[in-house]
Structure formats: structure tokens, C-alpha cells
Amino acid sequence: MSVVPKLSKEQMTKDGTFADFGIDIEQDLIQGITGKTKKENFGQTVTVKDALSLSVKIDISSIKNFLKDCYAKYNSDDYKKDFAWIDQVSEIKDPKTVENLDNQLLKKIQNENFDKTWMAIPEILTWEDVSEFKFKKQSFGDDIDLVTYLEFLSGDEKQNLSLEILKKHNIDCISSSSDETIKSWKIYNCLYCEIENDEKMYILSNGKWYQIENNFAKEIFDSFNSFRNQSAGISLPNCNQNEHEDKYNARVEKEIESICNMDRKTIAHGGANQKIEFCDLLTKDRKLIHVKHYGASSVLSHLFSQGLVSGELLLSDKEFREKLNKKFDELGKSDYKFSDISKKPKTSDYEIVFAIISKSDKDLDIPFFSKINIRNAKKRLEMLGYPVSLLKIATSHQTNK
Numbered sequence: 001m002s003v004v005p006k007l008s009k010e011q012m013t014k015d016g017t018f019a020d021f022g023i024d025i026e027q028d029l030i031q032g033i034t035g036k037t038k039k040e041n042f043g044q045t046v047t048v049k050d051a052l053s054l055s056v057k058i059d060i061s062s063i064k065n066f067l068k069d070c071y072a073k074y075n076s077d078d079y080k081k082d083f084a085w086i087d088q089v090s091e092i093k094d095p096k097t098v099e100n101l102d103n104q105l106l107k108k109i110q111n112e113n114f115d116k117t118w119m120a121i122p123e124i125l126t127w128e129d130v131s132e133f134k135f136k137k138q139s140f141g142d143d144i145d146l147v148t149y150l151e152f153l154s155g156d157e158k159q160n161l162s163l164e165i166l167k168k169h170n171i172d173c174i175s176s177s178s179d180e181t182i183k184s185w186k187i188y189n190c191l192y193c194e195i196e197n198d199e200k201m202y203i204l205s206n207g208k209w210y211q212i213e214n215n216f217a218k219e220i221f222d223s224f225n226s227f228r229n230q231s232a233g234i235s236l237p238n239c240n241q242n243e244h245e246d247k248y249n250a251r252v253e254k255e256i257e258s259i260c261n262m263d264r265k266t267i268a269h270g271g272a273n274q275k276i277e278f279c280d281l282l283t284k285d286r287k288l289i290h291v292k293h294y295g296a297s298s299v300l301s302h303l304f305s306q307g308l309v310s311g312e313l314l315l316s317d318k319e320f321r322e323k324l325n326k327k328f329d330e331l332g333k334s335d336y337k338f339s340d341i342s343k344k345p346k347t348s349d350y351e352i353v354f355a356i357i358s359k360s361d362k363d364l365d366i367p368f369f370s371k372i373n374i375r376n377a378k379k380r381l382e383m384l385g386y387p388v389s390l391l392k393i394a395t396s397h398q399t400n401k
Helices: 060-075 080-087 095-110 146-152 154-159 165-169 216-227 245-255 296-315 318-330 369-385
Strands: 033-034 045-048 050-055 089-091 117-119 130-135 136-139 170-175 181-186 189-196 201-203 208-212 259-261 280-284 288-292 351-360 386-400
Touching: 045 154, 095 117, 095 189, 095 201, 095 208, 117 146, 130 288, 136 146, 136 280, 136 369, 189 259, 201 369, 216 369, 245 259, 245 280, 288 296, 296 318, 296 351, 296 369, 369 386
Parallel strands: 288 351, 351 386
Antiparallel strands: 033 045, 045 050, 089 208, 117 189, 130 136, 130 170, 170 181, 189 201, 201 208, 259 280, 280 288
């Protein structure tokens, strides 16, 4: 789940199961579904979204019994036999529940309880054209964080912090080429928060609250913690304050002789003007390092997708390996070339490293949906035989984010 929704509607040309739709049961949110019924009194097909829709002949005198039957089905757990996964992640639309969660969010911020509550850039940016982030006339510098935002507030605003204030205040992204605002987001849409109530997990991401099924949440957290504790087998220099990814990668190549900077050295491949970035940094011992500044789920999803796509192409596509060899020649890095592009590389000789630049002085943590994304990317890459690791790149100026 990228949490930047991609809305789609799919229809089969004949009867099928949910598996025929290619649904990702860990990441896709099902907004509505149409299917055949098993009970004759419900007609042939039923559509369920926010409301139940069906077409059936009912005598008005017996409609109460029919509605009772509908309500009994609504309360039934029969669906869990085949579709229990649908409860793993669900968007909360009940206004009272959302209001209660928003109130708890406000209390956490007012009490400066920043455990599992932070701010992050909510979308992918062209970082080379980013100068700074601003709230009114005050500058965050090269990244946003909740502590700094609160310091920017007036005493009255901080004392009477409300949902209205969080949804009214904007953070502006300033262009380095024009000094103009190129992006703007509500503070509320930049907030990430995890809340546990009565053994239930709730998550605020990109302005929406979600409920996560407990066992699924535990499985994802345990998987990420185990992955995070693995050693990447490499360390990289700290990122300087206000240093964008392209500048950082270029500097690392200069400082470490055995590293080739592949950042923005894209390869046209796959049609439709598609450009593939093999990795950001490539080491002589075949570590493919993908580097990204910390951000919201949509930002980190791009990082994990980059690693997955390049790993798959390296293994399966001879033409891509040929183009990669040409790119090494262009960069003056012929010693990185494949000796025989016709042979599939031995994936166990490589390592896919996801490196996240973070200002936090705590252990690396990422949004819940990013934990799902990286688990799925890791699983697919390991099935291809690649070792996969996670690396935190510290910054020269750290804060409690």
C-alpha cells in the first residue's frame, strides 16, 4: 500500500474467484465488491460498498423479515472462512471513531508524546529542485519534523492546538531554481500516528485513519524488527545537513573508491519512454544500494519498487544487461561490466541494500504501510536468490523525529 491511492475497477468476463483479480491481500483496500449469492432470497448477485445493493422481489408485507435476514448476515462471521484477510487493513469511515482518534492524536502532540507520532513529506519530490520547506515565513530546512513545527507556533496556537489548526496550516516546498512554492500540504496530511486502543491498532497516514487487525499488525512489526536487526555488511558516510540525495551520492563516490554512483544514470528500457535506475550506488563487491531520504509511505514505496524492478531485470533480461554494460562505458566504469551478458548472473553474489537517510537518533522506524511494502519486496527478491538488507544513513545533525 502506497497510501497514494490508485483507484481501479475490475470486472471478469465470466465467473471467477477473488484470486482471479490479482488482489494483493496484504496491500489492497477493497472498497466494494459484486458477487453471486448463496441464498435464493437475496437474488442472483449482490453488490456491497458503503451500502448493500441487490435486486430481488419482496412482498411489502414480508419486508421486515427480509431486512432482519440482511442484518443477521451483516453480523455474521461466515465470511471469515474464505475472506478473513479482508479485515487486515480497513479505512475507518465512522465519524465518531475518527473524531475520537483525532482527539487522541491531539493529546499526544499537546503532551509532546512523539512515540509513534511524527511528520514526513507525503509524496515523491524532485529533490534537486527543492531548496527548503517553510511554514509561513519560517524555514524547516531540508526536512520537516513535528518538534520544529510546534516551535513555530505562537503560544496561543500551541496552547489551543486543534484539528482545525492542523488542517488549516500549510507546509510549503520551495523551489531552488525559482524560489517559488512548488508543493503545499496541510499539516494534518503530513502526520503519521499509531494508536492502540482495546487491543486494536489504528494508523493515521496521508490524512486517513486505518484499523489494522492485531495478528496481522504483530506479524508485520515482528518481520520488520527482525529485518532491521540484520547487518547490511556495509556502512556509508553520514549525510550532511541540507544535502540532497544526488549530492550525497556524488560525494560518496568521491570518498569511497570502490563505489560507482549510478544515481539518475537511467537506462531507457521497456517501452513507453520508461527509464530504469539500476541503483543509486554500486560497490565493487556487487552491492546494489538504493538511497532515499526518509519520507511517508509513498516516498519509501518508490525506493522498494526501484530495488525490486532492477533486481528482476538484472536476472531475467539480457537486453537490460547489455544496456547496463554500455552505461558503465559511458561512466568510465568499464571494470564494473558483465563479462558475459548472455549468462544470468548468480544472484547470491549480489546484495540489494535499501538505505534510508534519517535525522532521527533512534533506531530506524518507517510507517506501517512501508513495513508491508518492504516485506513484500524483500520476499520477492529473496525468492530470486538475492540477499536483502536495510541500512540507516545517519545525518550530521540529528533530532528526535
